[in-house]
Amino acid sequence: MPVSPFFKLERMMKNRPHAQATARQDEMRTRWKHWAVGSVIAMGAVWGGAEVFGAEHETVIESHGYTNFGELKYGPDEVLSYVNPDAPKGGEFSQWSQGTFDSFNQYAREGTTGALNTLPYETVLTAYADDPYGSYCYLCKTLEYPESKDWVIFNLRDDVTFSDSTPMTAEDVAFTFNLFQEQGIAEYRAVVSEYIDTVEVLDTHRIRFSFTDTAPRRDVIGFAGGTPVFSKAWFEETGTRLDEANNAPFVGTGPYLLDTVDINRQIIYRKDPNWWAADLPVNQGRNNFETIRIEYFADGSAALEGFKSGVYTFRSENSSLQWATQYDFLGVRNGWVNKVELPDGSIGSGQGFVFNLDKEVWQDNRVRQAVNMMVNFEWMNETLFYGIYDRPVSFWDNSDLVATGVPTEGEIAILQPLVDDGLLDASILTDEAVMPYVSGTVDRPLDRSMLRRASVLLDDAGWVVVDGKRMKDGKVLTAEFLQFSPQFDRVINPIVENLQRLGIEAKLNRVDTSQYVERRRSGDFDLVNHSLGQGFEPSSGLRQWFGSETADDSSRNLMRLRSPAIDQLMTIVIESETLEELTTSTQALDRVLRAEGFWIPQWQKNVHTVAYYDMFRFKEIPPLSLSPIDNWWYDAEAGEALRAAGAFQ
Structure with a gap:
């Protein structure tokens, strides 16, 4: 496709x-x-x-x-x-997905959609x-x-x-x-x-x-x-409607059709034998697999065991713990499975926790920054992630759209009118771009110097300690991390403990997939995971991520951000006519977004950590995409040899 x-x-x-x-x-x-x-x-x-x-x-x-x-x-x-x-056609590509599904219509609010439903x-x-x-x-x-x-x-x-x-x-x-x-x-x-x-x-x-x-x-x-x-x-x-869940994809022109489905367990797509575009030059060497199968698992650990036993044959690993410790199994030792790190030249994921700014407690940036200080990335990376991650800095990492240091003359020309109108603090013109907090403590999760700094911020914001808890106007300061995957438990639990040491009544609340989707959508959360990575040519879509007009009900502006200054900056980005103008205006926008403090950067890496059974081939990894379904192919001879050796089911 x-x-x-x-x-x-x-x-x-x-x-x-x-x-x-x-x-x-x-x-x-x-x-x-x-x-x-x-x-x-x-x-x-x-x-x-x-x-x-x-x-x-x-x-x-x-x-x-x-x-x-x-x-x-x-x-x-x-x-x-x-x-x-000249890639051969045929064979099966299989991968995994987590959770459950009850629809194939990703364009509706209702339902949880099955994987690859746009094929x-x-x-x-x-x-x-x-x-x-x-x-x-x-x-x-x-x-x-x-x-x-x-x-x-x-x-x-x-x-x-x-x-x-x-x-x-x-x-x-x-x-x-x-x-x-x-x-x-x-x-x-x-x-x-x-x-x-x-x-x-x-x-x-x-x-x-x-x-x-x-x-x-x-x-x-x-x-x-x-x-x-x-x-x-x-x-x-x-009589099908776009705004309702549907038990099958709509009729389209694409290369794959839904073949079989076992709700919450398995989906199989099959190549359309009459696909109109099979012989187009642009499709040569693409859409090479006869079938694409997705196996569903409750969590990543169970899915990894399924991969080891050959239940499915391609895995893009997102757990540093599993990547570092769980890939010395028989299939790897026998050469049946390739464990590789493939180049990723795309813009960073911008992955982080975001605050729900509709909740009054999170509207004070001092409170948000106090919570931010309790996330010790340096300890996490050393202890939990085996040193394989970097921390996101910007929403445009790995590009020249990132704001760095103090503003350039071009940025100042854009930002000054917003300062003059009282929409931005004058410090934005002289301060260096906001960077993630860096802990000096890698041997324990709690950095005491950060704890002291965070305590001062909360005191200044009026959240004082009463009987070990942060209180203001008779209310206790609480913070709930909404999650659905147990993979995040080992990461969030130390943060929760740090926040409790600060006097915040923090907890991790892990819910099922459908509740997670609905609570994120409806704004029923304190902090939730979000990937805010943007594109090389930012434009009108920015408003879906950061615009005041989308804050009430958005699948992208989860933090409910409402900022007249950011709204105006997005207009300047959107109206940029040259690449130079676009670069400068995006840097100014990036600088202000980071200063808002609605985002706690998590982690990212600049490679794809991938394992696959040694029957898939590819010419090269394009700089901006890892898309095996699009341009990899199946080596039938290698596949039969693996099957004969008992490598997979």
Whole structure:
């Protein structure tokens, strides 16, 4: 399946637990990093012949793609550089997922969706894992747009069919876009409705999107082309709704179909033998597996034992403890299983705990920082993580969008008006960018110097110690860490103990998956895990993560952040026209976001820690994505040898 740019839609999914990094989840996580969150799909400008269109007499550009910065890496009908175009087809790829599921519709609030549920879908425009700013026609042959980007026309392919063999037309594209506008979640509708003025079907395979005058021009083409395309006829015949749980994926154009499902235990997808795009040059060496199987487990430890015994055959390991101590098993010793660290050139995950700012107690940054000081990363990394992690610094780690040191002249020019208007403290102009607290204690979880500093902050905030507990206005200061995976117990319990030493009544509350999803969504938590890593081209999708307008009900702005200064900074980022402007404005935004203190950075690593049975092959790992389902293949001879040796079931 092409690495489809669901920029808006990937981010409008209800937030789901990610205790494990499955292959598809890893792919999606990476996509979220190297494109702006919900932002424009950057399509590379290969200029076609100019023509005159309409009364404006503007030059119209016709191209196979588009980019806001630089040039497209690929011309039309090129094979991707990181695939093996001669890769054999067939075999099975299997992985694991944690928890339970009762739906295949990730676009609805209700239900918990099964893994890889977007495999049956494709989009008008697509993106590739070694071109961070580019995007290309996929369900279309070419796109046309004027220099003003007031509209775009997609000239759709006439050979695209849905999985039920019916042809895809412009009517299906328009229907799907309107469906998301009518039944999609509110945070998505609120953003897109400000950008798209009209959608017009010009003929069977041509569709025009016209944009509002106020829509940021870096975003508009991406908004129009980033929606997956569903069958209008199927939706109308079945009466299916986008905002309700569904027991199977919708009818789409993608390479895989749901084959079998055992609720809460197993999902199998099978290659569509009649997939319309199998012979396209861009798909050579991709979608090579005949079946993709997902095995469900209650927790990571049980899943690892399943991997050892060959219940499934690919594992992206996210537990440092297991990676360091649990991979000296028979399969590794016999050479049946490869344990490797693969390069990851994408933007960092931005993983951390976030506070619920709707709760009054967490609206005081002094209280938030006191809690932050009780997280001793240095001890964790040495004692719990075997030294394999780094700590996130920014929401744009591993890029030049990170704010460093004191503000540059360019940043000051952006920040000064916000200081003058009283929206930011003047210290933002002179202080160095906020960095995570560094403990000098690695031999024990509690750093006493941090304890003293945190105590002073709480005293200043009015939370005084009474009978060993922090009290204010007759209330006890409490802090609950909401979790669903037992893998976090060994990490959070020492933090809880540190907070209790500080006088905070802290606890870890581990709930089942469905409760976890619902409580995160509804804001029923104090602190919860969140991955806030952004993309190389931040734009309008920022508002879903950090905008005041999304704070009441957002799958991304879990911390309920409301800041007029940040709202204005996001507008400056969105309206940036050059890469230099984008870099400077994003650095300013990063600086202010980190100063807000709603985030306690956790840990991340710059490699993929992966184990797989030695029957999978790949040409290379693209710099911005690890996506085995997309471009790895099955070595049948090696697979049969492993099976004969009893390596797996």
